[in-house]
Amino acid sequence: MPYVRSALALLLGLNIGLLSGQAATVPLVDRLARPSPVSGSIADSAFTDIQARDGRLLIVGEGGRVLLRAADGSQVQADVPVDLLLTAVHFVDAQHGWVVGHDGVVLHSADGGHTWSRQLDGVSINRIMQSWAESEVARLEAAQAADPDDEALAEALDSAIFALDDIRSGGEAGPSHPLLDVWFRSDREGWVVGAYGTILHTRDGGSSWALVPGLDNPERLHLNAVLGLADGSLLVAGEGGRLYRSEDSGGHWQPASQLADASLYHLLQLRDGRLLALGFGGVLLSSLDQGRSWEALEVPVRVSLYGGSQLADGSLLLAGHGGVLLYSRDGRAFRVWRGERRGAWMGAVEADAGTVALIGSHGLRILPLDELEGQLQ
Known part of the structure; x- marks a missing residue:
């Protein structure tokens, strides 16, 4: 690979x-x-x-x-x-x-x-993926033998054989499969997502992991973010503006939605239940119905957005490229703060009352909130 x-x-x-x-x-x-x-x-x-x-x-x-x-x-x-x-x-x-x-x-x-302690690595993921692909090939071979004239089965078998060959080839390169996000519902159940469409699930706190099939992602686009909701829904966002939604914790997946042409990097749920999806080039989307439908929000600058959080007073702070932060009191109208250094801010959270913590390519910075508010544009 x-x-x-x-x-x-x-x-x-x-x-x-x-x-x-x-x-x-x-x-x-x-x-x-x-x-x-x-x-x-x-x-x-x-x-x-x-x-x-x-x-x-x-x-x-x-x-x-x-x-x-x-x-x-x-x-x-x-x-x-x-x-x-x-x-x-x-x-x-x-x-x-x-x-x-x-x-x-x-x-x-x-x-x-x-x-x-290490629970999983790319070598183990290669084995998990190969075992799953071998099972799929065997299942489809048996199904085709029972119905040799089914063209859809023949096509699915060809795809499964190709995937198995690709997984075997990728395993020879070593522990690849970069993982890009993690979310746990409890200290037992969680999910990780990453490059090449990788998504894995554990029910025992990470002692064992299983591949999650069923996403509408034949191109194996990178998966950048995963977030679970209180109603049991699971959302995954990634490359090409794709959003994947399951209403039963990943057991079944709805057809992928393309929310934007640009990649999505982060999913965030606010205290009132509203969801935000952040992405490349200033993509910012909002959902009021647990991710079933989305609307685009206007932002004052077209910089990529990578992370953020809701502060104690309900305001929003979003972290972006070029030393930019976006700040909003109502979650709809945003103002801009620019740092002296132009690297990427990857995340922003409230450190304590009156300060925020920013992290990114230049390390950690603790910034007084009143200083930030006083420099908004």
Whole structure:
């Protein structure tokens, strides 16, 4: 399987799973076996995702780095067993959380993010995918033998054989399958999504994983974001503006909706139930009916949007390219804040009363909210 650059890697100037300059010298498997190096200036690292939970900030990014920031402002680097680009973090409670990244890695913490263990990697994903594809070929061969004149079955079998050959070929390249997002409903059930249409599901807290079939994604477009809703629906968004929706936690999938021509990078649910989808070139969409229908929102600048959150007072803060943040009090009319540095902001959350935490290609910045509001355009 050929290597690609994920959206996050491109934004941060990183190769897929490698910092620039390392690709020619470091075998892929070494990154999965080598712990993340300790950094004395970890707050200056390139970061890709942030979550505020129980008064703490949990931040992930390049080189396997996980930064924990306590409510009093103290910071500590977590013990992480891999040295590769981490792309997303999700904690379901104060103790249990998961991180995903390149080379198909899934990490789990049961102590609030201080230490992590590897649950899954690209080598295991290759085996899972090959086993599923072999089962599909066998099933379709049996069905065609029973009905040899069914042209649809013959076409499906040809596609399954092609997919199996592609998976076997990809496995020879090593632990690929970059994972780009993670969401858990509880400390037992969760999903991860990533490049080439990868989506996996666990029911036992990550001890075992199964491939999720049924998405309307024959082109194997990259899946960038996954979000579960309170009614049991599951949403997945990705390349080409595609949105995939399941009303039974991924058991069955509706036909894909193309919400935009540009890729979608992030899904966000507000406290009133409204959903937002953020994407390339300033794409911002809103849904009032659990993702069944969407409307486009106007934004004042056409910069790609990668993350964001709702603050305690109900206002919205969206993080974007070129050092841009979008701020809105009502979730519909947005104003612009521009940082002095023009790198990408990948996420923005409320750090504590009166401050927000921004993360991206230039590291972590804590910004007073009144300063941000005073500089809005």
